[in-house]
Amino acid sequence: MSLPALHVVRPKTVDEAVRVLAQHGPQAMILAGGTDLLPNLQMRLYAPQVLVALKEISGLRGARAAKDGALRIGALTTLSELLAEPVVRQKYAVLAKAAATVAGPLQRNMATLGGNLCLETRCRWYNQSHFWRQSLGGCLKKDGTVCHVAPGGKRCWAVWSGDTAPALLALDAEIEIAGPAGERRIPLESLYRNDGMNRIALQAGEILTAVLLPAAKAGWRGVYNKLRLRNSIDYPLAGVAVAMDVDGGGVCRDVRVAISAVNPAPLLVHQAGETLIGKKYSRELIERVAHAAIQRGKPLTTSGSTPVYRREMLELYTRRGLEEVWGGRTHSADRND
Amino acid sequence: MHRELIHLTVNGERYEVAVPPQKLLLDVLREDLGLTGAKRGCDDSSCGACTVLVDGLPVLACAAIASCHQEAQITTVEGLAAGGELTPVQVAYGEAGGSQCGFCTPGFMMTIHALLAQNPNPSDAEIREALSSNLCRCTGYMQIYEAIRLAMKRAQQPAEARS
Amino acid sequence: MSTHSIIGKSIPLTDTPGKVTGLGIYANDIAVPGMLFGKILHSPHAHARIVRIDTSKAEAMPEVKAVATGRDTARPYGVLPIGHDENALAFDRARYIGDNIAAVAATSEEAAERAIELIEVEYEVLTAWTDPLVSMNAEKDWIHENRPHNIEKEYKHEFGNLEEGFAQAAFVREERYVAAEINHAAMEPHSTLAVWEPDGRITVHSSTQVPHYLHRTIADVLELPMSQVRVIKPMVGGGFGGKSEVIPLEVITPVLAKKARRPVKITYTREEVFYAHRGRPITIVDLKMGLTREGKISAVAARVIQDGGAFGGYGPVTVLYSGALLGALYDVRNLRFEGRRVLTNKPACGAMRGHGTVNVRFAFESLLDMLARDAQLDPAEVRRRNLLQAPCITVNGLRVTSYGLPECIEKAVERSGWREKNGKLPYGRGIGIACSHYVSGAANPIIRSNMPHTTVNMKIDRDAAVTVFTGASDIGQGSDTIQVQITAEVLGVRPERIKLVAADTELTPVDLGSYSSRVTFMAGNACLEAAKNMREQIFAAVAKKFGCAPEALEARHEEIFVKNDPAQRMPFDEAVVRAIDFHGTLVARGSYAPPEEARGGKFKGAGVGPSPSYSYGAQTAEVSVDPETGEVTIHRVVAAHDCGKALNPVSVDGQVIGSVYMGLGQAMQEQMEWNEGRLMNPSFLDYKIPTTLETPPIESIIVESEDPEGPFGAKEAGEGSLAAAIPAVANAIYDAVGVRITTLPLSREKILAAIREKRKREQAAGGSKKTGGAA
């Protein structure tokens, strides 16, 4: 379990990093916390010649207020650091809750927010050793021509398995990207391509440098429900982020619901807004959104459990999430009292 | 294979070694520095046996590249018992049965010491949460908690009261 | 009241300092000058003939110092003398995905990895038999030519009169239970370092539970006299049975070392550990049981099919255990067992903690729970009504010498609040109970002989240090410490005075290994005998000085004194010097072989199951079930275990809790997932051993029945409690939501489906008491 031979470049500035990345093109990969990339490299899922380690670049860590009042979080902020930010815990509950479910505490000490948003998609036919994959002749995503999840298809269904992305979609976050053509700022939603093979819309040489949480979303109620077998370490088998702005009378002023781990991208459930905004708590409306969530989510055999069960939990977790932020009902299991 | 000279500060000592630039911190510690305390238990950074401290924070040495940690203070399990005297947690571990086969123990040691350094009085729930990236197949964890509580209790007693 | 000074006291395991400082040495921590790194090429096919192997490109690499193929490991071996069906490197046929085809030793791990990529293998693919029920009807492409229809072994035992038994029953039930395959998942991946010595000997350091069997096998495969082979067990990072037979790397490594004339080390990846496997097989249990109106078990008929994987291994023993240990827990007079071990093209199964007994116990205790409810009896009470009257010999010839089960049930019931909770918790919450037992070592050795199963030597020289030479393998269970305690107790000295030299075939006498919970009982008894023998020699010298009979002396607190005249005393050091004056360096020996009476009946297969003594346990689990998700939360497990005598209580607690923990993992979440012979989850991310967050508080209660033949009354503590954990949870789930899950793991998907099914049935029938909506 060693890494393939390669060069490690440790730029001190974003410009330098962009330059090195642009220079090596597809031969170079970005290394942030390494908790996704390094296990994958040990499994020989990629063969880069250069790793560009962002760790020594200053200014990419921590949270501070941006000019427009948004909260700007550097891409290299670790999830542990993020969870220690009082403002995140107090004002952006859904993000704090989602981040706290990523892997386990040791992984979170290393894992960066940027890395979590750029995570490789996952599939049980893909996240395997070189030997294992070779014994099957590879798959569509790597070294092969057949998708073992949907044989016959030409599309890779490797699943988006990150937890903070749905939370950030629910908060309508934006991201900053630095690249050879300068900086750009885009909604997080447009980063994702919903393609297991080619998950994110970053151009060669581009780096995600920061996440911006809009001031308007501060203080929204939020919940993240995650399906997994173990309460630590495990990737999501389904995830639902719910964020809602509720007025004093219990009317939903605004709401965003996003789902994870059931498609090649984290996806917004757009019907949530259409269905709930301006309405008072209603079980029936919640059911409708839960139903919309399972129209949107397409769990396949990319992951553990069963597609049927994951789909059901997607629906249930959407319902429970909305009940919690809107109806005040909690469903956190009373583990081991 | 191409090698690079790198500097590492481990347990307060400075080392200079020539290693392939991509070599994992875990492998450099074990193979080049002879610090075999940190263990390899898995292939995918999911077991915690390789836990070391980087600037006081517990991390997985199997998901870290050594050459990217040249500025850091690295602590391994070998660095805990300063001057050869076991720490209270190390002592309590034996008494309470925290180790059976011991293979997970170096990893747990690092996580526990970091936890107590940051929060000398964690609740049971905090302990469980903090240890939840470290797998142990032998103990069922109960006696590990017992050891931590024992060490905590002793830390709270004045030194004279101990004998 | 115990009069012991160190027996019965909790002392830290003697090797703890090495463990907590990281200075303890495990196999993969050893590096020697000139060491090469080995890698193994594995089969991508589940079943294929090897037509051609071309290793020339690998051999041409300058970094490569040796390449081995099946031709270099042509002598087959296997843990049982009747089943030498395995070659460390496949000889002509690959039998599972991951089978070992060729191996290289190179100057770096990276070069070795590149080299195996250069080996070309041509395969002719054969039908792969991956489903045991299909495999056992195979008409062609048998996995081993001498095992027709892929049936490894079949047994049929019948005791008492089944017909009569069932006729007496007021309630009869029959159910099929299926358990998924699981792996030991010891934290330490297997590792072997073989050092070829310049004088033609070979020294092998290996993560093994069985140095003696490894010693024999290496000598055999390498065609060396055993006297030329030395096996050393360094610290071992857990075994649970996964290191209790010879694992391919343990043969491949010495073969490479011999070829290269250099030291070679191979350490498995976690994935390779899953291919080496030897875990608990997929088990299909068809169980039928009758219960009289009074709650007495009147007859038990079990048909067991185990999916053994590609080699026999311990298989015949595993399947026999599943039948034999239907016998010694309760008073069962009419018993039928049919067991079948089937070969499939998957990694070989073998011994795993609770060997053979666990899945059958899940079935038994689940079905008994159902019958108890049929009879409207408290499930704890039903168990009480079926107790053995020990000492006794069971219908299937097992000799029970001590029996703490009644007390175990009582204590577990009391501590758990069973009486207040059983059947009385609200919908969604429940409590369950189950019992289990296990052997304290096998009364019959794997390789039949009348030799002792274990021997311990002891030496004291002028430094007055006591050196204990024991072949017993401490794999984390603490057997070294137990032997230190026993020695210290008998000689009346501090444990610090004792040095233990263990598990090195050059220095220590033969011990058969750490499996079937034999070490405390057997090595403990051998050690006890050696220590007593040693004490006699010292007492003889002291008695002479005091002018008393040796029997008048006692050794305690580092002194020897006259029992009824304690003023006459002598420090241990001085006593030793006197004794050496007499005898020269003091040496003593003790050994243990199980008594003839413990060795069981005479029928075919009677050799497995008999033990000099059995441990007993009763357990309760309290759970809640989320009826909308099927998710189970275990709140608390109480496990009472009869270990005879707790020589080291902390250690016994640790063994019991660890057993329960492992049982809960199997109950709830662990499972090797197969897809056409391909293991879908050969990693710690996907093979879900429980983290701290799923592990409930587990409370151990020690029960001491003082076995007449155990050392100081002790018997096993490390396995017996595992089996009860699973049915205790299954029964608790039933109590919580009224559904019976009969397949393992007890996954949420199944529970949810069962809850829905039940609702549907009840709606059709018009409702029942324990339904209800969301809790």
Ligand SMILES: Cc1cc2nc3c(=O)[nH]c(=O)nc-3n(C[C@H](O)[C@H](O)[C@H](O)COP(=O)(O)OP(=O)(O)OC[C@H]3O[C@@H](n4cnc5c(N)ncnc54)[C@H](O)[C@@H]3O)c2cc1C
């Ligand atoms: C055992 C285990 C369990 C895990 N469980 C979870 C889980 O439950 N939920 C979850 O979400 N994740 C999980 N992860 C994955 C991972 O820990 C996190 O997603 C983490 O946040 C990734 O961040 P990183 O900094 O470590 O990423 P890296 O590994 O450094 O990078 C990940 C990917 O993103 C790219 N990248 C990184 N930073 C940038 C950037 N700034 N700009 C552009 N591209 C970038 C890299 O090139 C790489 O392809 C788990 C990992 C492990 C080992």
Ligand code: FES
């Ligand atoms: S070795 Fe398992 S997490 Fe590092």
Ligand code: FES
């Ligand atoms: S003590 Fe063996 S794995 Fe923890």
